[in-house]
Amino acid sequence: AQSVTQLGSHVSVSEGALVLLRCNYSSSVPPYLFWYVQYPNQGLQLLLKYTSAATLVKGINGFEAEFKKSETSFHLTKPSAHMSDAAEYFCAVSRVGGGGNKLTFGTGTQLKVEL
Amino acid sequence: KAGVTQTPRYLIKTRGQQVTLSCSPISGHRSVSWYQQTPGQGLQFLFEYFSETQRNKGNFPGRFSGRQFSNSRSEMNVSTLELGDSALYLCASSRTLGAGETQYFGPGTRLLVL
Numbered sequence: 001a002q003s004v005t006q007l008g009s010h011v012s013v014s015e016g017a018l019v020l021l022r023c024n025y026s027s028s029v030p031p032y033l034f035w036y037v038q039y040p041n042q043g044l045q046l047l048l049k050y051t052s053a054a055t056l057v058k059g060i061n062g063f064e065a066e067f068k069k070s071e072t073s074f075h076l077t078k079p080s081a082h083m084s085d086a087a088e089y090f091c092a093v094s095r096v097g098g099g100g101n102k103l104t105f106g107t108g109t110q111l112k113v114e115l
Numbered sequence: 116k117a118g119v120t121q122t123p124r125y126l127i128k129t130r131g132q133q134v135t136l137s138c139s140p141i142s143g144h145r146s147v148s149w150y151q152q153t154p155g156q157g158l159q160f161l162f163e164y165f166s167e168t169q170r171n172k173g174n175f176p177g178r179f180s181g182r183q184f185s186n187s188r189s190e191m192n193v194s195t196l197e198l199g200d201s202a203l204y205l206c207a208s209s210r211t212l213g214a215g216e217t218q219y220f221g222p223g224t225r226l227l228v229l
Binding site for chain 1: 119146148150157158160171173205207209212213215217218219221222223
């Protein structure tokens with residue numbers, strides 16, 4: 001079964017510092033990978049997704065992620081954190097070959113941005 | 116284009132009651148999926164529908180059911196509510212079925228069971 005592991009349930013950075021949120025996947029075949037963000041009392045918003053077209057994926061709000069097969073990782077980065085980036089971030093994997101859309105999510109990383 | 120809408124946004128029920136949640140997908144989207152989000156279990160897949168047919172189901176008891184209508188709108192029902200059913204229920208829509216399809220989420224329905 002496919003799964004993702006997010007290392008670090010809470011990450012704190014200073015405004016203007018690099019944001020790095022870690023995600024490792026487990027899959028027997030190249031997966032489809034997603035990063036979503038959730039602000040308080042809201043649903044999930046897609047930041048970016050990997051569908052094998054390019055290993056470096058650029059998303060919204062200045063975020064990007066790099067697919068590294070050798071490390072089975074899909075870490076999310078942003079060069080300079082902004083206060084508005086404070087939210088919970090979820091990595092997710094989609095089942096390949098199953099004919100469905102089911103997303104399997106990681107446990108989430110709460111990002112705190114400090115002045 | 117309007118996003119995914121879910122009604123109601125908040126619900127309070129008591130144990131043993133049943134509840135129906137509604138989801139309207141983005142116009143033109145034919146696939147709807149449901150997820151449960153709780154602090155303890157995180158985000159868990161409930162089921163997905165395409166063309167009025169349930170295509171995939173998560174590991175939830177039979178008290179959880181759903182359906183999709185010809186206009187792609189979907190409802191989920193939880194019967195005989197338990198305290199542990201308190202959660203944020205999220206609906207997501209996508210154009211079609213397919214592992215790489217982007218799912219767009221609604222704001223969720225927050226259910227509190229007393």
